[in-house]
Amino acid sequence: MKILRTPDARFAHLPDFAFSAHYCEVTDPDGTAVRIHYLDEGPPGAGPVLLMHGEPSWSFLYRRIVASLAARGHRVVAPDLVGFGRTDKPADQSDHTYERHVRWMSDWLAATRLSAITLFCQDWGGLIGLRLVAAFPERFARVVVANTGLPTGEGFSDGFNQWLEFSQSAPVLPIGQILSMGCRRALSEAEIAAYEAPFPDESFKAGARRFPALVPITPQHGSVAENQAAWKVLERFTKPFLTAFSDSDPVTKGGELIFQQRVPGAKGQKHVTVADAGHFLQEDKPDEIADLLHGFIASTK
Template identity: 85%
Template sequence: MKILRTPDARFANPPDFPFAPHYCEVRNSDGTTLRIHYLDEGPREADPVLLMHGEPSWSFLYRKIVASLVARGHRVVAPDLVGFGRSDKPAEQLDYTFERHVRWMSDWLVATRLTDITLFCQDWGGLIGLRLVAAFPEKFARVVVANTGLPTGEGFSAAFQQWLEFSQSIPVLPVGQIVGMGCKRGLSEAEKAAYDAPFPDESFKTGARRFPALVPITPQHGSVAENKAAWKVLENFRKPFLTAFSDSDPVTKGGEQIFQQRVPGTKGQKHVTITGAGHFLQEDKPDEIADLLHEFIASTK
C-alpha cells in the first residue's frame, strides 16, 4: 500500500485552530503502518467527548466546538479519518473499504484507551462512529447523532445520488467549495483554504473521492451484513442517545426517525432540530452544538 502524507507546512495557521497535533500509528492487514492524527484538548482526567467528522472535512470542522467545550472543563478528542486532514492517505481507491476504515479507527480507539465517551458524529463520522459503538459499547456513555446514518442497502435520496455522480465525475474535486456549499452561512476564503489544505493535489483526494461510492445504499454494496449486525447491537443500546439533525440537509433529511424508532436509548431524550443549518451544521451552529453537548452530558451523568 502506497501512503501519502500531507506536508506539515500545509497546515500553517488555519483560522481559529491553535491546537497541537497528536498522532497514533495503526497497522493495516498487509503490514503497512498508517499514522492517524487527532486533537486531544482539555483536562486528561475528564471524560472524553469524541467528535467524528465525515466527508470531505477533517477535525478543523470542530474547531469552535472544541474551544467552547474545553472552556467548560471537558476533554475533547477529534480524530482525522484515514485519507483526511493530517492523517495518512492511501494512494489507491481500492485501498479504501468501509471495513478497513472501521478497523483502522477501532485500533486507534483501543490505542488511545478512551472510556466513558460521549460521541458526537456526523456524515461518515456516524457511519464509522456507530460501528465503533457497536463494537465497543462498554466504552461509550452516550451518543449524539447528527446528519448521518448507518445504511444497510435499502436505497438512497435523490440528493445523495447527485452527490455521488458529482464526486465520481468531476475532474478536480473542490473540497473547500464543497464544504462551503454544505453550509447555510458563507465560509471565508481562509476557512475554505483550511479545508483544501490536506490535499496538495488530486492524488491526495483518493479517499475523499472513494467515500461516496462506499456508502452501502444497495444490497450489493460491501458492509451491508456488518452494518445489519451493528444495528442489532444498537437496538439493545440503552444508554442516552440523542438525535440532533439540522433542518436544511437534503441528503439526511428525516434520518433521525430510524434512530428514534430503533435505539432504546433515544426514549425520553430531548431530541432537537438544529435550525438554520445545512449538512455541515458544525460550521453553521457551533455554539448551539457545544451547548447541547454540555447540557446533555450534565443531564445524563
C-alpha cells in the first residue's frame, strides 16, 4: 500500500489551531505502517471526550470545541481519520474500505488506552465511531450522535445521493468549498484554506473521494452485515445516548429518530435539535456543542 504524508509546512499558522500534534502508528494487515494524528488537550487524568470528524473534514473542524472543553477541565481527544488531516493517506481508492478504516481506528483506540469515553461523532465519524462503540462498549461512558447514521443497506436521502454523484464525478474535489457549502455561516478564506491544507493536490484525496461510495446504502454494499451486527450491540447499549442533529442538513435530516427508537440509552434523554446549523454543525454552533457536551457529562456522571 502506497502512503502519502502531507508536509508539516501545510499546517503552519492555521487560524485558532495552536494545538500540539500527537501521533500513533498502527500496522495494516498487509504490513504497512500507518501514522495517525490526533489532538490531546486538557488534563490527562480527566475522562476523555472523543471528537470524531467525518468526510471530507479533519480535526480542525473541532478547534473551538476542543479549546472550550479543555478550558473547563475536560480531556479532549480528536483524531484525524486515515486519509485526512495530518494522518497518513493511502494513495489508491481501492486501499480505502469501510472495514479497513474501522480496523485502523480500532487499533488506534486500543493503543491510546482511552476509557470512560464520551463520544461525539458526526458524518463518517459516526459510521466509524459507532462501530468502535459496538466493538468496545465497555470503553464508552456516553455517546452523542450528530448528523450521522449507521446504514445497513437501505436507501439514503436525496441530499446524500446528490453528494454521492458529485463526489464521484467532479474532476477536482474542492474540499474547502464543500465545507463552506455545508455550513450556514460563511467560512473565511483562511478557514477554507485550512480545510484544503491536508491535500496538496488531487493525489492526496483518495480517501475523500472514496468515502461517499463506501456508505452501505444498498444490500450489495460491503459492511452491511458488520453494521447489522453493530446495531445488535447498540440495541443493548443502556448508557446515556443523546442525539444532537441540526435543523438544516439535507443529508441526514430525520436520522436521529432511528437512534432514539432503537438505542435503550436514548430513552428519556433530552435530545437536541441544533438550530440554524448545517451539515457541519461544529462550524456553525461550536459554543452550543461544547455547552451541550459539558452539561451532558455533568448530568450523567
